[in-house]
Amino acid sequence: MNLLLLEDSDFVAADRAIVRDRRLVHLHEVHQAQSGDSLRVGRIDGLMGQARLLRLEAAEAELQVRLDQPPPAKLPLTLLLALPRPKMLKRILQTVASMGVPRLVLLNSYRVEKSFWQTPFLHPAEIREQLILGLEQARDTQLPEVIIEKRFKPFVEDRLPQLASGSLGLVAHPGDHGACPRALAQPVTLAIGPEGGWIPYEVDKLAEAGLAPVQLGERILRVETAVTALLARLF
Amino acid sequence: MNLLLLEDSDFVAADRAIVRDRRLVHLHEVHQAQSGDSLRVGRIDGLMGQARLLRLEAAEAELQVRLDQPPPAKLPLTLLLALPRPKMLKRILQTVASMGVPRLVLLNSYRVEKSFWQTPFLHPAEIREQLILGLEQARDTQLPEVIIEKRFKPFVEDRLPQLASGSLGLVAHPGDHGACPRALAQPVTLAIGPEGGWIPYEVDKLAEAGLAPVQLGERILRVETAVTALLARLF
Missing domain, CATH: 3.40.1280.10 (SPOUT methyltransferase, trefoil knot domain)
Structure with missing residues (x-):
C-alpha cells in the first residue's frame, strides 16, 4: 500500500477522514504508524496528497487530510x-x-x-x-x-x-x-x-x-x- | 505446457523417451492425448522438435522423438x-x-x-x-x-x-x-x-x-x- 485510498464515506469533514477495515490493519501492522505520522493519501476518483494521523486506535484511525495533487495520467x-x-x-x-x-x-x-x-x-x-x-x-x-x-x-x-x-x-x-x-x-x-x-x-x-x-x-x-x-x- | 520438456534421463534410446510424473498427468488430463498423437517436445538445454506418442498408459508414455530445431534466442x-x-x-x-x-x-x-x-x-x-x-x-x-x-x-x-x-x-x-x-x-x-x-x-x-x-x-x-x-x- 504505497497510497492510502479514502472512500467518500470515510470523510467526516472536508479535511478529516476516519479509517477502519483492512487499511487500519495495514497502518498498525505494516506501516507500524503512530499518531502524528504523515502518510500519502488519495481520494478515490479524486486528488492525492498528504494526511497527518491525528489518532491511531485499535478500532479506527483519524486523519487530517490535504489533497492537492492530481493523480498520474492514464494510458490512452x-x-x-x-x-x-x-x-x-x-x-x-x-x-x-x-x-x-x-x-x-x-x-x-x-x-x-x-x-x-x-x-x-x-x-x-x-x-x-x-x-x-x-x-x-x-x-x-x-x-x-x-x-x-x-x-x-x-x-x-x-x-x-x-x-x-x-x-x-x-x-x-x-x-x-x-x-x-x-x-x-x-x-x-x-x-x-x-x-x-x-x-x-x-x-x-x-x-x-x-x-x-x-x-x-x-x-x-x-x-x-x-x-x-x-x-x-x-x- | 506448450512444450513437453524431456530430461536426459527420459531417453531410453537416441530417438525414444519415456515420460512419467507431472508431464504424464498433463498428457492425460490437459492434452487428453492418445496414442499416435504428435506433440511439440524439447530436450532440456538441447533442441526442440516433434514427438509421436507411441503408447500412453496410466503409468508411463513412450515417445518417438525428432529434435531438429534450435530454441529461441535468449535476451542479451x-x-x-x-x-x-x-x-x-x-x-x-x-x-x-x-x-x-x-x-x-x-x-x-x-x-x-x-x-x-x-x-x-x-x-x-x-x-x-x-x-x-x-x-x-x-x-x-x-x-x-x-x-x-x-x-x-x-x-x-x-x-x-x-x-x-x-x-x-x-x-x-x-x-x-x-x-x-x-x-x-x-x-x-x-x-x-x-x-x-x-x-x-x-x-x-x-x-x-x-x-x-x-x-x-x-x-x-x-x-x-x-x-x-x-x-x-x-x-
Missing part, C-alpha cells in the same frame, strides 16, 4: 481481454489498475472456459477491491472502468467499431505479421486473447472491427505477462 | 534481482525463464526481509522446477543460470564489475533521472530492487560498479510487473 488505451481464469483475473485486475489502463473490457472467446464466467471474482465489489489494490500499489486514485461482455460476436460487431473509433486498433496474436509497435502517443485499442489464443474466426472479426494483428515474438507468454509486456512496449 | 541480459518474497519468487522465476533471461542473480538488499533467505523455494531443485515451467510456457529449452548472492557489498564490489563488463549497466530506480531506454540490441546488466526499492547507499554502490539509474515513470509497480515491463521495454 482501451484494453479488451478474453476473460482469464479466476486466479489470474484477480492479479490482472491489479496489474491493469497499477499500469494506468482507464478502460478494460472482459470479453468472451471460444477458448474461455464457460466455468470462468461463474467466478465470484466477477462481482462488481470483488472487481473494485482488486482495482483498488492496484491503485494503492501504483499511487493512483482513478478507478478504471470495467465492462463485461459475455457474447463475443454482438460486442465485436455492434459495439467495438464505435469503441475503437479514432484509435489504433491492435490484436495481440502470434504469427507471421508485424511486431507490436513501440512508444506510441496516440490512443490504442488492444485485444489480448485467452490461453491458447484467439481462434482464426475471432481474429477475422476483430480485424473487421479495425484491429490489426501484431506479435511479440516467438515466445508464448502467460496472459498476465503478455498484458504487462504489451503495455510496456506500446507506451 | 544479466538480471540482478533483490530477492523477492517467496510466493513472488516462484512466479518471477517462471517469468524470467519464459521471457528468455539467460542469467539471473538473486541478491540481498537492505529491504529484503531476512526470512526470505530461509525459503525452501531457493533450493536448486525448486528453482529448476519453476524455471522449467517457464520454459514449457514459452517453448524454450535452455535453463537460465541462477546465481545466489547473499551479501550485497562483496558481490557488487568484487564480482559485479566483471559480470557487467562490456554491457550497458542499468538500475531500475524511481526518481529524477533518465527514462528506461527502449529496443536495445546491445548486452545489458539490469538491477531491480526489492519492494520499497534500493536504499541510496545501494544505488551508489551499483553506480560505482557501472550501473546507471533509470526510471519507468511515476507509477510504482510490483516487482513482478516491473521485471516484465522493463524487459519488454529494453528489448
Whole structure:
C-alpha cells in the first residue's frame, strides 16, 4: 500500500477522514504508524496528497487530510481481454489498475472456459477491491472502468467499431505479421486473447472491427505477462 | 505446457523417451492425448522438435522423438534481482525463464526481509522446477543460470564489475533521472530492487560498479510487473 485510498464515506469533514477495515490493519501492522505520522493519501476518483494521523486506535484511525495533487495520467488505451481464469483475473485486475489502463473490457472467446464466467471474482465489489489494490500499489486514485461482455460476436460487431473509433486498433496474436509497435502517443485499442489464443474466426472479426494483428515474438507468454509486456512496449 | 520438456534421463534410446510424473498427468488430463498423437517436445538445454506418442498408459508414455530445431534466442541480459518474497519468487522465476533471461542473480538488499533467505523455494531443485515451467510456457529449452548472492557489498564490489563488463549497466530506480531506454540490441546488466526499492547507499554502490539509474515513470509497480515491463521495454 504505497497510497492510502479514502472512500467518500470515510470523510467526516472536508479535511478529516476516519479509517477502519483492512487499511487500519495495514497502518498498525505494516506501516507500524503512530499518531502524528504523515502518510500519502488519495481520494478515490479524486486528488492525492498528504494526511497527518491525528489518532491511531485499535478500532479506527483519524486523519487530517490535504489533497492537492492530481493523480498520474492514464494510458490512452482501451484494453479488451478474453476473460482469464479466476486466479489470474484477480492479479490482472491489479496489474491493469497499477499500469494506468482507464478502460478494460472482459470479453468472451471460444477458448474461455464457460466455468470462468461463474467466478465470484466477477462481482462488481470483488472487481473494485482488486482495482483498488492496484491503485494503492501504483499511487493512483482513478478507478478504471470495467465492462463485461459475455457474447463475443454482438460486442465485436455492434459495439467495438464505435469503441475503437479514432484509435489504433491492435490484436495481440502470434504469427507471421508485424511486431507490436513501440512508444506510441496516440490512443490504442488492444485485444489480448485467452490461453491458447484467439481462434482464426475471432481474429477475422476483430480485424473487421479495425484491429490489426501484431506479435511479440516467438515466445508464448502467460496472459498476465503478455498484458504487462504489451503495455510496456506500446507506451 | 506448450512444450513437453524431456530430461536426459527420459531417453531410453537416441530417438525414444519415456515420460512419467507431472508431464504424464498433463498428457492425460490437459492434452487428453492418445496414442499416435504428435506433440511439440524439447530436450532440456538441447533442441526442440516433434514427438509421436507411441503408447500412453496410466503409468508411463513412450515417445518417438525428432529434435531438429534450435530454441529461441535468449535476451542479451544479466538480471540482478533483490530477492523477492517467496510466493513472488516462484512466479518471477517462471517469468524470467519464459521471457528468455539467460542469467539471473538473486541478491540481498537492505529491504529484503531476512526470512526470505530461509525459503525452501531457493533450493536448486525448486528453482529448476519453476524455471522449467517457464520454459514449457514459452517453448524454450535452455535453463537460465541462477546465481545466489547473499551479501550485497562483496558481490557488487568484487564480482559485479566483471559480470557487467562490456554491457550497458542499468538500475531500475524511481526518481529524477533518465527514462528506461527502449529496443536495445546491445548486452545489458539490469538491477531491480526489492519492494520499497534500493536504499541510496545501494544505488551508489551499483553506480560505482557501472550501473546507471533509470526510471519507468511515476507509477510504482510490483516487482513482478516491473521485471516484465522493463524487459519488454529494453528489448
